Amino acid sequence: DFADRWNPILDVFDQVSVRYALEVHPSEIAYDFWTTQRTLEAVNRRPAFGINFDPSHLYWQMVDPVAFVYEFADRIYHMHVKESVHVLNGRNGILSSHLPFGDHRRGWDFVSPGRGxxxxxxxxxxxxxxxxEGPLSVEWEDNNMNRDQGAPEALQMVRRLDLTPSNVAFDAAFASKD
Structure with missing residues (x-):
């Protein structure tokens, strides 16, 4: 059913050179490692269908976002810089009991990037x-912090961590040429 709905859309995307990035998110068909794998397989890993990588959703589900990057590297077309934190204390569950964001009884919550x-x-x-080499966009959510403080702080974190890759290996002088 998913492929039947998406393949005609992807055909049009192919014709106009558009790539779609589905956010891996608990309200989507792809929400963790295995569902992302199945979703990509359902559309035969077509280049027009990729991922909006949002590590906050993986983190609160206890899925390793770094391992996710390595597994789905060729499918990451966009990244949300968004943060979450676990607040598990023996009473708070990961499903958060349908409590509003910012409620101290939730098992996890969104916080300003760099604070989770x-x-x-x-x-x-x-x-x-x-x-x-794709875009990074700060998706800022924190019900317990003023956005006028948090958004600039998040931007500072991104600028500090968005490292330019080295174009040389530190041990290249020892590489054998024969």
Missing amino acids: GVPFEKIFRALNRVGY
Whole structure:
């Protein structure tokens, strides 16, 4: 059913050189490692269909976002720099009991980038290793912080961690030429 609906759309995208990036998100058909794999396979890994990589959603589900980058490197067309934090204390569950964001009884929540548990430096280094050159966009959500403080702080973090990859290996002088 998914492929039947999407393949005609992807045919048009192919004709006009458009690539679509589905956000891997719990309300989508692809929300974790295995569902992303199945979704891509359903459309035969067509180049027009890729991923909007948002590590916050993987992190709160306890899926390793760095491993996700390596597995789906060729499919990451866009990245949301968005942060989440676990607040598991024996009473709060990962499904968060349908409580509103910002409620202290949730098992996880969104926080300003750099203030949670998402390993952004490892993610940015992994993206460099796989040759990602696509856009990064800050998706800022934090119900317990003023956005006038948090958004500029998030931008500072991105600028600090968006490392330019090296064009030389530190040990290249020892490489054998024969």
